[in-house]
Amino acid sequence: MIVWKGFGILNIVVPGILFVIVGSLVSALGLDSIDSRLPMAFVFIVSGVIIWYLGKALNADSDKVLVDMETGQRYRMGTQHSLFFIPMHYWGPAGLAIGFILIVASIFI
Template sequence: MIIWKGFGILNIVIPGILFVIVSAILSSLGLKSIDSRLPLAFVFIVSGVIIWHLGKALNAKSGKVLVDMETGEHYRMGTEHSLFFIPMHYWGPVGLVLGFILTVATIFT
């Protein structure tokens, strides 16, 4: 079961879309013989960068608290965008690390 808030589901959608695009480009160029870990590493690295910046932009407003001057009530602005209770932008470095691990594994095997 996948648990997300706001646009946190984009942590799964973005790598999925990038994988389909990269696979289509490689098959149209006739490069099916390369190691399958390299395109996957590329997808993880690029999606990690995209998710980091997108998550930072989306979550920038979610932590702000407005105070009603007349009543003194506090209102929290926006929704935190998260996946499995982890803010969206923290999934970016996870993608980068996975991409670099796949790249190193491809080089040394």
């Protein structure tokens, strides 16, 4: 079961779209003979960068707190965009790490 809040589902949608685009380009250009981990690494690295900046932009307003002057009660603005209760922008470095691990694996294994 996938649990997300706000636009956190984009952590799955962005790499999915990039997988389709890169897979189509690899097939169309006749590059089927290359190691399949390299296009996947490219997808994870690019989607990691996209998700980092997109998550930072979407979560920029979620930390603002408004204070009611009469009652002193605090209200948190916006929603925290997250996937599996982890803020969206933290998934970007995870994608980068997976991409670099795939590159290293394709070189040494």
